[in-house]
Amino acid sequence: MTSPVFVAIDTPDLARAETLSQTLAGSVGGLKLGLEFFAANGPTGVARLAEAGLPVFLDLKLHDIPNTVAKAVEALRPLAPAVLTVHAAGGRAMLEAAKAAAPDGCKVVAVTVLTSLDATDLGSIGVAGSPADQVARLADLARASGLDGIVCSGAEVGAARDRWPQGYFVVPGIRPPGADVGDQKRVMTPREALDAGASMLVVGRPITAAPDPAEAARAIAAAL
Ligand code: C5P
Numbered sequence: 001m002t003s004p005v006f007v008a009i010d011t012p013d014l015a016r017a018e019t020l021s022q023t024l025a026g027s028v029g030g031l032k033l034g035l036e037f038f039a040a041n042g043p044t045g046v047a048r049l050a051e052a053g054l055p056v057f058l059d060l061k062l063h064d065i066p067n068t069v070a071k072a073v074e075a076l077r078p079l080a081p082a083v084l085t086v087h088a089a090g091g092r093a094m095l096e097a098a099k100a101a102a103p104d105g106c107k108v109v110a111v112t113v114l115t116s117l118d119a120t121d122l123g124s125i126g127v128a129g130s131p132a133d134q135v136a137r138l139a140d141l142a143r144a145s146g147l148d149g150i151v152c153s154g155a156e157v158g159a160a161r162d163r164w165p166q167g168y169f170v171v172p173g174i175r176p177p178g179a180d181v182g183d184q185k186r187v188m189t190p191r192e193a194l195d196a197g198a199s200m201l202v203v204g205r206p207i208t209a210a211p212d213p214a215e216a217a218r219a220i221a222a223a224l
Helices: 014-024 035-050 066-079 092-101 119-124 131-144 154-163 190-196 213-222
Strands: 005-008 030-034 056-062 083-087 107-111 149-151 168-171 200-203
Touching: 005 213, 014 030, 014 035, 014 213, 030 035, 035 056, 035 066, 056 066, 066 083, 066 092, 083 092, 083 168, 092 107, 092 131, 107 131, 107 168, 119 131, 131 149, 131 154, 154 168, 154 190, 190 200
Parallel strands: 005 030, 005 200, 030 056, 056 083, 083 107, 107 149, 149 168, 168 200
Antiparallel strands: none
């Protein structure tokens, strides 16, 4: 079975990112590259890392008018990402445009409510109701717009899977049993997240900051 673990390569340093992706090529299912890496290294940097042979999850959280998002997704096509994120708050037309512009086989996944926002923050941007209500509303919108799934926490994935049985659920905040939690507040073990319905597990520092990243990744895979 291909591993559901995508390692978050959160660094602007191309050399370090290349070393990590080469080292981890046999022990994770893919690479997650976000804004930090992309802002520093651009599409050329992504293409360099893809040479390690792993599927790439481009976590760029696109959010703009439909035409601009569609053009941005088209510009990313040569990179053949396996998974791409957009903000569900961009609305139906934007979500549909993103999906239509994505390459065949690329999963387009929606960010619902950033976990850095609480109910007070939502109120200040005009969203009444709880973060959980807003997550459910935006997940339904993503589904109705033809997207493949959403990003959600381990705490939310069970309910999301019940609501959307065919959805693709990307879950960060994963920690192997006994690992340092760092700045994550609510964490789940890889096994718990899979059992709760996760499709992809995003794991960063428990692998990248380990003394032996490949060994840490193999231990996580073995526990699945
Ligand atoms: O190092 P760690 O395993 O905490 O990294 C998790 C990755 O998932 C980071 O790239 C982080 O930005 C991302 N992420 C998260 N929580 C979310 C959404 C994304 O930790 N709610």
